[in-house]
Amino acid sequence: MSTPTAPVAPAGARVVLATHNAGKVRELRSLLAEALPALDVETAVVDAGAVGAPDVVEDGVTFEQNALKKARAVAAHTGLIAVADDSGLAVDVLGGAPGIFSARWAGRHGDDKANLELLLAQLGDVPDEHRGAAFVCAAALATPRGGDHVELGRMPGMLLREPVGDGGFGYDPILRPAGEDRSTAQLSSAEKNAISHRGQAFRALLPHLVAALSADS
Incomplete structure (x- = not known):
């Protein structure tokens, strides 16, 4: 019976983002490039x-629990600093669901x-003034x-009654962010990242990631 081999990180790797989403990797690289020139x-x-990290079952009951579980599992698997996120849409009249x-x-x-x-069908009879919702993200770091x-x-923001826009993914076409007259799916990537739940969470996490990288040097 063969013995499982330990994960091998690419040369120079110091941080693993627990995702297969290339867009999230680009965003984290951009933030780190500004903080640590x-x-x-790259x-x-x-x-x-890139490190063969296994999929992690997201069985937590909060965004924070799921993000931390993913980050801790990937850090333990790879021996590297790990960052993970969990995010979703919270609708006011549904008590925070989905x-x-x-x-x-x-x-x-x-x-x-x-x-x-x-979701649109479930909210069909809800008046416009009660269609408040928010995208929420928890970003976690584990060493x-x-x-x-x-x-x-x-x-x-507020939920629209039908999808508008071709950009983004998920529920982006039906959420109009506060202060905007466009849906999230109509914003450019730069506009979305500047105000998004994920951008906020990653930017808040960045000082802790910089500190972890410095301690690891």
Whole structure:
């Protein structure tokens, strides 16, 4: 019987982002490049696939619990600093739902169209003034030594009655951020990142990540 081999990180890797989403990796690299100009972010920051990190069951009951669970599992698996996030849509009249179930609200994980259509149907009779909602994100950091930290970001807005815009993903086409006259799906990537729940959470986490990288040097 063969013995499982230990995970091998790419040369120069120091941070693993617990995702297979290339957009999230680009965002973290950009933030780190500003904070640590001497860091070669292209080699230092890698995704979960680059280190063969296993998928983690997100069975927590809050965004914070799921993000921390993913970050801790990947840090333990790789021996590297790990960053993870969990995010979703919280609708006021639904008491914060879909929340942590946002990606599987219609029953099948990742079916954006079905999730969006079901939510709109459930809110069909809700007046405009009561269609408040917010995108919420928890970003977590974990180190192989056992230290961790989590930060929250929130982008409030109002839910539209039908999808508008071709950008973004998930529920972006039906949320109009506060202060905007466009849906999230109509914003450019730069506009969205400047105000988004994920951008807020990652920027708040950044000083802790910089400190962890400095301690690891």
